[in-house]
Amino acid sequence: MSGKTQPASTLLGATILAAALAGPVLAQWPEQPVNLIVVAGAGGGSDFTFRLVARELEKAGQPVNVINQAQGGGLVGYMSYTSAKPDGYTLGQLSPFAQFRILGQADFTAESFTPIALVNVDPSAIHVATDSALGSLEEVIAALKEDPASLNISCGGTCSASWDIPFVSLMLAEGVDVAGINLIPAAGSAAGLQELASGGIDVVLCSVPETDALTDAGLVRTLAVLAAERLERYPDLPTAVELTGKDVTGGTWRGVAGPAGMDPALVAEIEAQVRTAYESPGFQDGMKERGFGTQFMGSADFAAFLKAHEAQTQEVMGALGIGAP
Incomplete structure (x- = not known):
């Protein structure tokens, strides 16, 4: 069976047309730094x-x-x-x-x-000093319900950001008058935790790994983690959801x-x-x-x-x- 060989120009034109119909073809990323x-x-x-x-x-x-x-x-x-x-x-x-x-x-x-x-x-997690009178998240909530300004709470850095937003959201869900909460910025979580250990702060809001050294030294205790489930590395720490029934994480x-x-x-x-x-x-x-x-x-x-x-x-x-x- 015989047939005509298509001219190269015809084949090239067909290839270009097919590519155009298929849409733009992106080069593999990245082609440069x-x-x-x-x-x-x-x-x-x-x-x-x-x-x-x-x-x-x-x-x-x-x-x-x-x-x-x-x-x-x-x-x-x-x-x-x-x-x-x-x-x-x-x-x-x-x-x-x-x-x-x-x-x-x-x-x-x-x-x-x-x-x-x-x-x-x-x-975010909620931390207190080991010798704090606040023995649980429920006690923190109770204290803030009675007097929102009764606790000095470090944001673990800049306030209105990562660590305190979910905490305040939880307090809202618990009916606390959050406008009166005493939120205090710090020069980072480490500075806030040092203040906590020395007694100048009642509560610090920051991640759990940042407290490892002071926890190991017996100076800091974590009350709850604002996560959907317990952290693999810290399986003994309860979540705020477990303790309060309020599905607030962050x-x-x-x-x-x-x-x-x-x-x-x-x-x-x-x-x-x-x-x-x-x-x-x-x-x-x-x-x-x-x-x-x-x-x-x-x-x-x-x-x-x-x-x-x-x-x-x-x-x-x-x-x-x-x-x-």
Whole structure:
């Protein structure tokens, strides 16, 4: 059986037409070095987490440069990557951000970012000194119901942020007049915990791993964790949900994001590589060794999570009388 051979030009034209009909074809990401902006200083939990992510992403063959921009409580870093070209080569840390708009410091909303993947969640916890008269979470709640200003409560850093927002949300659910709560900022959790151990503070709100040294020294006791379930590393610590029946959780969280307007196909490609980095033994073992929690959300679930974060932050800060209504 015989047939005519198609001219090369005809075959080439058919190939081009088929490619056009199939839509744009993205090059494999990354084809050049990537900048990953961390909105916190070197040496902390955020820096550690994203250097682990960067190390694993580099296995794709391109350098991933971690750039720390902690100025202005992270605002400089957020502004830096949200104003970048949405081509996937400038990405950044996305952590609790809703307080900036409420405080009038920036106009970030969930739509300011392209969420790619969540990789870390560390729940807030409620800590007292070992010799404190407060023996339980229920006693903390009772004291605050009787007199909201009766306890000096350290936010474990900046107030209206990661550690105190879920605590205040729980107190709201318990009927406490949260506008009267005495929340005290500190120069980080370590400073707040030292004040707790020396008697200057009644309660510190921060993650559990940050208390390890003082707990081991017999100076600090954790009353409850604001998590959905008990932490694997601390199985003896009860959750606030168990103790109160109020389904209130929260703390800090860290994810990878880019500027608004990124191509969905590119987002899916980067998300897949971040998931591979997240699932790697290097990331999982490194996080576990430091006591940091791991949790993965893809782009769609992360986007919904951001909306819930905005709603909770608005509710709590409104109840505290902070910012615009």
